[in-house]
Each structure stands twice: as C-alpha cells, then as structure tokens.
Amino acid sequence: xxxxxxxxxxxxxxxxxxxxxxxxxxxxxxxxxxxxxxxxxxxxxxxxxxxxxxxxxxxxxxxxxxxxxxxxxxxxxxxxxxxxxxxxxxxxxxxxxxxxxxxxxxxxxxxxxxxxxxxxxxxxxxxxxxxxxxxxxxxxxxxxxxxxxxxxxxxxxxxxxxxxxxxxxxxxxxxxxx
Amino acid sequence: xxxxxxxxxxxxxxxxxxxxxxxxxxxxxxxxxxxxxxxxxxxxxxxxxxxxxxxxxxxxxxxxxxxxxxxxxxxxxxxxxxxxxxxxxxxxxxxxxxxxxxxxxxxxxxxxxxxxxxxxxxxxxxxxxxxxxxxxxxxxxxxxxxxxxxxxxxxxxxxxxxxxxxxxxxxxxxxxxxxxxxxxxxxxxxxxxxxxxxxxxxxxxxxxxxxxxxxxxxxxxxxxxxxxxxxxxxxxxxxxxxxxxxxxxxxxxxxxxxxxxxxxxxxxxxxxxxxxxxxxxxxxxxxxxxxxxxxxxxxxxxxxxxxxxxxxxxxxxxxxxxxxxxxxxxxxxxxxxxxxxxxxxxxxxxxxxx
Numbered sequence: 001x002x003x004x005x006x007x008x009x010x011x012x013x014x015x016x017x018x019x020x021x022x023x024x025x026x027x028x029x030x031x032x033x034x035x036x037x038x039x040x041x042x043x044x045x046x047x048x049x050x051x052x053x054x055x056x057x058x059x060x061x062x063x064x065x066x067x068x069x070x071x072x073x074x075x076x077x078x079x080x081x082x083x084x085x086x087x088x089x090x091x092x093x094x095x096x097x098x099x100x101x102x103x104x105x106x107x108x109x110x111x112x113x114x115x116x117x118x119x120x121x122x123x124x125x126x127x128x129x130x131x132x133x134x135x136x137x138x139x140x141x142x143x144x145x146x147x148x149x150x151x152x153x154x155x156x157x158x159x160x161x162x163x164x165x166x167x168x169x170x171x172x173x174x175x176x177x178x
Numbered sequence: 179x180x181x182x183x184x185x186x187x188x189x190x191x192x193x194x195x196x197x198x199x200x201x202x203x204x205x206x207x208x209x210x211x212x213x214x215x216x217x218x219x220x221x222x223x224x225x226x227x228x229x230x231x232x233x234x235x236x237x238x239x240x241x242x243x244x245x246x247x248x249x250x251x252x253x254x255x256x257x258x259x260x261x262x263x264x265x266x267x268x269x270x271x272x273x274x275x276x277x278x279x280x281x282x283x284x285x286x287x288x289x290x291x292x293x294x295x296x297x298x299x300x301x302x303x304x305x306x307x308x309x310x311x312x313x314x315x316x317x318x319x320x321x322x323x324x325x326x327x328x329x330x331x332x333x334x335x336x337x338x339x340x341x342x343x344x345x346x347x348x349x350x351x352x353x354x355x356x357x358x359x360x361x362x363x364x365x366x367x368x369x370x371x372x373x374x375x376x377x378x379x380x381x382x383x384x385x386x387x388x389x390x391x392x393x394x395x396x397x398x399x400x401x402x403x404x405x406x407x408x409x410x411x412x413x414x415x416x417x418x419x420x421x422x423x424x425x426x427x428x429x430x431x432x433x434x435x436x437x438x439x440x441x442x443x444x445x446x447x448x449x450x451x452x453x454x455x456x457x458x459x460x461x462x463x464x465x466x467x468x469x470x471x472x473x474x475x476x477x478x479x480x481x482x483x484x485x486x487x488x489x490x491x492x493x494x495x496x497x498x499x500x501x502x503x504x505x506x507x508x509x510x511x512x513x514x515x516x517x518x519x520x521x522x523x524x525x526x527x528x529x530x531x532x
Contacts, residue, residue, distance in 0.1 A: 020183070
C-alpha cells in the first residue's frame with residue numbers, strides 16, 4: 001500500500017522539516033520512503049514544497065499527478081494542490097491564515113488553526129508540528145508514537161524545545177480527532 | 179550501521195569517503211551544490227581534502243593531476259559544468275587516469291535550467307570532449323544505487339585506467355531516501371607503481387613514469403588509439419549491467435529507460451499490469467557499455483510489438499536502442515524537457531496509444 005502526502009507553504013513555515021520528520025519515522029518502521037523537495041524557480045519565489053511517499057513495497061515513481069493527501073500551510077499552496085488530491089484523501093488546511101476551504105466535497109477536509117494552537121502550546125514556530133501531528137493522527141499513515149520519537153530526534157540538539165513540541169503534538173492530535 | 183535518511187547529494191559525498199577517496203575538487207552548481215557543501219565539512223573530519231577550484235576547467239585538471247599522481251580523486255558537477263570539464267576529461271581519457279566524475283544533470287542546452295534532465299546522454303556516452311574515447315557511464319535509479327555506484331566506481335576506474343562517470347539527474351541529487359553504506363564496498367587503490375607519477379622514492383623505481391597526451395608522430399598516436407579501442411571493447415564485453423523488469427510476461431511493449439525516469443516506468447509497468455496490460459522493461463545500469471544485446475533479445479520476443487525509449491530528453495538514448503534493435507521492431511521515443519518529470523499517468527497514455 002502506497003501513500004503520498006504533499007506539504008506546502010511559505011518558506012520558513014517548516015514544511016520541508018514536516019516531510020523529513022515523517023519520512024524518518026516511516027524509515028524507522030522499516031517502510032520504504034522517498035522525500036522529494038522542490039528546488040526550482042518556485043522555491044526562489046518564496047514557497048516551499050515537499051512530497052513524502054511511504055510504501056510497504058519498493059517505490060517506483062518519485063512523482064505523481066494525483067497525491068493522496070495535502071497539508072496546506074498557506075493559501076497559494078491550497079489553491080495550487082487541492083485540485084490534484086485523490087478523492088477520499090485528506091486535505092489539511094491551516095485555517096489560522098487561510099480563510100477558504102478546498103472546494104472539494106470528495107475529500108476529508110480538516111480546517112485546523114495550527115498557528116493558534118502552536119501559540120497556545122508555547123510557540124507559534126511549532127505550527128508545522130501541530131499540522132504534521134494532526135495529519136498523522138487523522139491519516140494513521142504511521143503510528144503516532146513513532147512520529148513522537150522522530151520529532152524528539154529532530155530536536156535532539158535543541159532539547160529545551162522538546163516539551164513545547166510534545167505539547168504541540170498532543171494538541172494537533174486532539175484537533176484532528178475532534 | 180543501519181539505514182540513514184539522506185539527500186542524494188550528501189549520500190554521494192559520503193559514499194566517496196567510504197570508498198576511500200579523500201581528494202575532492204569541485205566548483206558549486208545547482209542541483210548538486212550540496213555535495214560540495216557536505217564535503218567541505220566532512221573531508222577535514224576524515225583527514226581528506228576539499229579544494230574549490232576557480233572554475234570547472236581548473237577542477238578537471240586538478241583531478242587529472244591528482245589521479246596522475248596515483249591518488250584517488252573525484253569531482254562532481256552539473257551539465258554546464260561538465261561541458262567546461264570536457265577538455266580535461268578528454269585529456270584524462272588519453273592519459274588513462276582513473277578519475278571519478280559525477281554529473282547530476284540539469285536541463286540544457288546553454289545555461290538551461292536547474293530542474294532534473296537526462297539531456298547529457300550523448301555527452302556522457304559519445305564523448306563530450308574531443309577525440310576517440312569513452313567513459314564508463316553508470317546510471318543510478320535510487321540513492322542506494324548511487325551510493326553503491328560511487329563506491330564501486332573507484333576500483334572500476336582503476337581496473338581499466340579510465341575515467342568513470344556517474345550520470346544522475348537533479349531528482350537523484352535532491353531527494354531523500356534511506357541508505358546504507360556497505361562496508362564490503364570499501365577498497366584499497368590498486369598498486370599503480372607501473373604508471374603513476376607518484377614519486378621515485380615511494381615507488382622505489384629506477385625508471386621514470388611519464389604521463390602525457392601529446393603524440394606528434396602518427397604511429398604512437400595511432401597505437402594509443404588502437405590500445406584504447408581494445409580497452410573499450412573489453413569494457414563492452416565485461417562490464418554491461420542492466421535490470422530486467424517484468425520481462426518474463428507476454429509483453430507487447432518493451433520500455434527502455436534509465437535513472438529517475440526508469441522508476442516512473444516501473445510504476446507504469448505495475449499499474450498497467452493491474453489493468454491486464456503487460457509491459458516489459460530493460461533498465462540500463464551502464465549507459466556505456468550499453469546493454470544492446472539484452473535489449474535486442476527482449477525486443478525479439480514473439481509477443482513484443484514495439485519498443486519505447488522513455489527519457490527526460492528530446493530523444494538521445496533512443497538512437498542506441500534503434501541501433502541494437504536493428505529494425506526488427508519499431509522503436510519509439512517519449513520524453514519531456516524543461517524539468518517536469520513525466521508522470522506515470524502520462525506514460526500510460528502514450529503506451530495505450532502505440
């Protein structure tokens with residue numbers, strides 16, 4: 001079973017890290033995984049994007065026309081990628097700064113104010129972790145506990161940030177389950 | 179050591195170190211600059227050396243010098259940079275210096291773009307520089323394979339005293355996958371006392387080793403070319419590597435594709451199989467020597483009606499496919515340029531329309 005997710009937003013919102021943490025967790029579980037960034041002209045325009053493919057089999061194509069899921073951290077990303085998402089997939093929208101929906105009625109749409117939640121958890125900079133946690137909790141793409149270990153590892157060199165991020169994870173999970 | 183999640187570029191840099199190469203010369207260019215960035219930090223940690231040349235032309239002569247002295251040395255670049263190095267590469271082929279060169283291809287011609295491409299196939303396999311020479315060209319389709327190809331490139335270059343090129347594309351450089359660095363691929367350089375200008379003291383020799391590429395008399399130059407041709411013919415016989423995929427099925431179409439493009443085609447084969455359509459694939463792992471015999475045999479299968487070369491170029495490898503199929507089946511080409519990697523859906527439409 002193969003699953004693809006696009007993380008997209010402004011540069012600085014941590015979308016590349018989101019993908020990397022998820023890819024790392026999937027690798028630890030022994031799954032096949034590919035993380036692909038955008039590094040072309042669109043990146044130089046200030047937007048960031050990455051796609052993570054997780055599979056229990058060898059992964060062929062690192063590109064796809066229609067990914068299963070989307071985590072959109074800003075409006076341009078939502079407008080660009082939402083139409084591509086496969087029916088039945090998840091579209092997670094950072095409703096703290098995106099005022100519109102995906103316009104799709106054939107997907108599982110999650111409006112989550114990830115920046116506000118992160119602020120309440122202790123730092124707006126943890127918004128990406130809130131989004132990632134909410135996505136993983138909803139999609140069950142990997143075990144949530146595995147993700148927790150991967151987040152801890154990501155912040156291993158900045159240990160004092162771990163408690164805030166753990167709180168952000170719990171709040172993100174809660175938001176997705178409500 | 180278990181698997182680590184690494185970007186292709188960083189994994190390529192680490193693989194060279196693990197292979198026992200501690201001399202790296204380069205000039206930065208997207209989409210492979212992370213190799214230089216990574217090695218600028220890593221090389222000093224392991225007692226190695228990274229020198230950023232003033233240009234790719236200079237870099238090509240730095241690895242010429244280092245390998246002529248009997249050291250393992252390598253460089254990395256991307257398409258326009260490889261064009262600049264082509265003079266030095268021709269010299270190294272003539273002087274039989276075992277350099278390893280990585281080309282993480284971007285779109286051309288000219289300055290082109292920075293997105294993935296496979297448009298340097300001709301340059302890599304047919305020369306690039308002047309004169310009658312060949313590079314051994316390895317084409318990885320995953321980061322693990324890139325690591326293993328880099329690690330085996332050094333002994334391969336030394337075995338034949340010939341430059342080896344790893345031909346990847348921007349996607350191989352930029353994506354991350356789990357990789358491991360197999361310890362058994364670490365090798366010691368071959369003894370090169372017979373030819374390298376490594377110093378009379380260390381060689382304990384009574385004869386000078388001279389490395390040159392200028393032969394003004396006709397006979398010595400022709401002799402060199404005859405010698406090189408015999409070497410390239412031996413490489414053609416002994417070093418062909420490829421992967422067959424779904425070729426035991428009753429396929430109607432045979433795909434030939436390499437590198438990142440072949441991974442997309444693997445998905446095409448799998449997805450069409452689910453629809454009840456069989457497609458076979460030959461994936462060259464060496465582009466020189468080209469697996470022509472394997473492709474011809476696969477194309478000659480009774481059920482096979484046509485052959486499709488899928489490349490991120492306007493049709494380069496297709497010429498080699500046509501040569502080896504020898505008109506026995508129609509050979510078609512499909513490709514894209516500019517950096518958009520064709521999606522499986524796109525190629526499936528092409529196959530259905532054949």
